[in-house]
Amino acid sequence: MSCQEVRDLIPLYLYGELSFDEEERVEQHLASCAACSAERARCEKLTALLGEGEAQVSAELLARCRRDLAAALAKERRRRGFLTAARGIWQRWVVSPPMWMRPVGAVAMLTLGFFGARMLPEDSAALGPLARSSPPAVVGRVRLVDTNSSGEVRVQYEEIRPRELRGSFQDERIRRLLLAAASDPTDPGVRVESIDLLKDRTADAEVRRALINALRTDENAGVRLKALEALRPYAHDPETRQALAQALLTDKHAGVRIAAVDLLADVKEPDVAGALQQLLHQEEDQYIRQRSLKALAEMKASYGTF
């Protein structure tokens, strides 16, 4: 093996990426060639120097990535859940409905056609006077279906009318609806949107209570995260702080606990130190542990007692 060949192979030799035979030949050459040995030492130094070029990932960046991912995944799961449910409903009730459903389906189609027709423009010649009646509604439940001897069909149903309300947050009705929507069990998306709107109104004690309630009880981690972020300006408020400490110690989702520890670490209160100390006895996530230790050190609190 020539000196040039050996020098070309030294970097791969140092990475341990040569075959057994190649490695053997390189080592034999190095044992007898001072110049190539010196080159090997330079390459080793280069490897050590390159360690200086390694980018450092800050704990803050990691925490932000994890937080944002948790929110993005919550959104993705909502979307997926909706699509799955919609596909299931379509398959079960439209593509292959059970036999007993078919007559009901026929009546439902009839009802749908009836109301559909009423939604057409008023000047539709085909509909005539029918088109000039009340606004459209969603059929909630058909209670009774029968026919009489003359072939007339009778359908008794309940209807759900969507209503729309527009106005500012100062409008008490809007405020009430937003507070109700923040805990609406049917749609986490609506809860997230409501909390997003409420986050600028945390001076209102009732809004804060709704957010604390969402943080404590909402089953969706994305909603809890949103509520936690909204409570940020009130981290010094004892009730809010208590809810944050509870989330830190008991929330199942690490993203929520990370957001809680980030928030509480900035609050230098004795009860926070107690929560952080307690956390160290049970938390497995390394980032949360490190953040707690750092916060305790800044507060000059011990790690072991609580």
Added chain:
Amino acid sequence: MDEAATIRAAQAGDAEAFERLVRSYDQQVLRLAMNLLRDSEDAHDVYQETFLRVFRNLGNFRFDCQFSTWLYRIATNLCLDLLRKRKVRRTEQATVETDEGVVDRLEAVAEARPAGDPQRAALNRELRSSIEHALAGLTPRERLVFELRHYQGMRLKEIGETLGSSEEAAKNCLFRATQKMRQALGEFL
């Protein structure tokens, strides 16, 4: 629970299992992206997109390669795309604006390092700047292979699999990359 069982649970929709998978690899993925892209916003975007793609496509993962290989393939492809776009647009700059003014891009990412004496700090700054320029002189593929071997400690065989290429091709890339780095950093040796 071993990794295969965790993957199967995550495929079945277990959110906690998916989170365990993310936690097993997310620091490496973020470090990889940060090393390659040298920009925290880009690294953040690659992190998000990588794990969202994993989430969306986990059902298609058939265990015909290591999960880590599959995951790194997604992350490295995203990084490669960004690096190639940068090469085309030539937008990568040696400096970056921060709250404290304009600083060297590498300084910004190496801020967590402890400060030594001023002379050593100046030498380190110079060295880091030279490494940065040397890395910028590599092609995206060379940079990726170098990153995966040198900083992530992956074997060339695995790198080849991750990049959908052969071990030999990865070896050639690493060879070219180390030659270039050796040449660019000769003054420090």
